[in-house]
Amino acid sequence: MNIFGIGLPEMAVILVLALLIFGPKKLPEIGSSLGKALKGFQQASKEFEDEFKKEAQKLEETAKIKPENNSTVASTPKENSVNTLD
Numbered sequence: 822m823n824i825f826g827i828g829l830p831e832m833a834v835i836l837v838l839a840l841l842i843f844g845p846k847k848l849p850e851i852g853s854s855l856g857k858a859l860k861g862f863q864q865a866s867k868e869f870e871d872e873f874k875k876e877a878q879k880l881e882e883t884a885k886i887k888p889e890n891n892s893t894v895a896s897t898p899k900e901n902s903v904n905t906l907d
Contacts, residue, residue, distance in 0.1 A: 839851075
């Protein structure tokens, strides 16, 4: 088991240190607040990603529409035109 590059023995040491520092009564509160913070961060990052995708899609649609509205008729240059006199 390897989470964030930390193995099982390292996680056990961290858990024991947390129990010694905060005590068994505070540890569930800290875990709960940490879980809420992570959930909020994930939600904010998902909202950011969704907004980014929407803006990228709008830009792509604008890029597709612009050439159709600004189409120009090709004209021959004056140098290549031939004038005939009758």
